[in-house]
Amino acid sequence: MGEATGFQLGVIGALALSVASSVSIVICNKALMSFLGFPFATTLTSWHLMVTFCTLHVANRFNVFENKPIDMKTVMLFGILNGVSIGFLNLSLGFNSIGFYQMTKLAIIPFTVLLETIFLKKQFSQKIRLSLLVLLLGVGIASITDLQLNLVGSVLSVLAIATTCVGQILTNTIQKRLNVSSTQLLYQSAPFQAAILFVSGPLVDQFLTKQNVFAYKYSPVVLAFIILSCLISVSVNFSTFLVIGKTSPVTYQVLGHLKTCLVLAFGYTLLHDPFTERNIIGILVAIFGMGLYSYFCTHENKKKQLSDLLPQSAQIKEKETTPLLGAKIMGSQDKDSHEVKKSNGLMNKDSVV
Template structure:
């Protein structure tokens, strides 16, 4: 009984940490991108992952957790898959309307259910399926405003859905089958995720924004918000692996839509004044790794 209560408290704590940290980083990133004119989302994500790895490495050196070796091939493929997923989601947002991007995020839930049913033989009750259907309809009505289609954007969205679903299913499966904690898995895979985004991020961002991240004029205010964003990202990345490991990819996606509802129409940083002219960007509410 005590173990069950402890487990339930752990799940509640993980869910709360995920919501709080995600809402915080969206507020910070919206201020950085929309108000301060720093539009390089994919490159910023690579910095997030590098800071996360450095933080976990320091924690491991101070014996705050024990590093557990994982098969290198598994870790490399898993890290690359998650890195590619983040890049594809950002590209999908860049090439599609906000409405179509929201539909892409909604499609992740039924596709995850389908994959887990086919390949993992997982059974979902009729009540769960009905609840998910009502959730998808409700969030769709609330968030989807337009569905402008284009060929490149559609292909990118399909690839983003597939890689995101597979990555989140593997996050849960690897933790359970190899008996590793969320911290251990994140520590092992973060360098490879950071590497793939560190290489591809500037190219993706230049394609989407027509600007060069290395030629950007970094003001003290921009640097302060980048540092703050990187600090918050440690909690976001840790809580993502924690929630998926303790619950399931489907639960994490449902939680992601709760975050979207909490952030909808919320002004991120009114104290910064109006958006810089020529630097308005779409608000990235990335619900996997940031």
């Protein structure tokens, strides 16, 4: 029970850290890109990953965590895949309308469920699927405004969905199968993610913004926000791996849509962004779907824990009863042998007389 309680507290802490850090970095990046005119999102992500790796390297030097070697080929392919998925998501945003990009993000959940069902044989109950449907409906109502389709944007969206789903499933699978922590996996994969984005980022950004990141004039305020964004990203990247490792890729995506609702509410409350009754209804429906998902997941996990405990309790009971039976049998055998010896003694006594 103590281990289960500790695990639940760890999951809650990971979820809270992920929400707080993600909302913080969205606010910081919004200020950086919208108000300060720094539009180089992909290049900025590569800096995030480099700072994350450097931070973890220093932490490893001070023995904050123990580095566990992982097969180089696995780490390299995993890092490159995650880096490519970020690039495709940014390209999808650049080639599609905001509404279609939101549809792309929403499609990640059903595709993840489909892939885990087919390849990992994971079962999702009807209640879980229903709660996810309510969630997606709510987020769709709140965030999707227009759906302008084009061939290039559609292809990029499909590639973004596929690489993101596979990358997040691998994040969970590698941690469990190789018995590595989220910190160990992030530490070893971050250099490859940073490298692929550091090379491709400036090209992608120049293609999307028609500006050169190296020709940009960096003011002290812009540099300060870039540094702040990179520092927050350490927590974002760490909590991402932590949440996926402790829960599942689907739960992480559900959490991501909670962040979307929080960002929308923040934009309306503090930045006075345009907000309608449709946005409010969508957010409320999405929060209701998240509540259903959390409730059903908790209920099913408790049932699973009980079913796992029953065989163990039966084995413990069997171990406890077996020695008693053995002792009882031994005791009866000793009693019988004592009676035999006693009768033999009487017979010998009678023969002497």
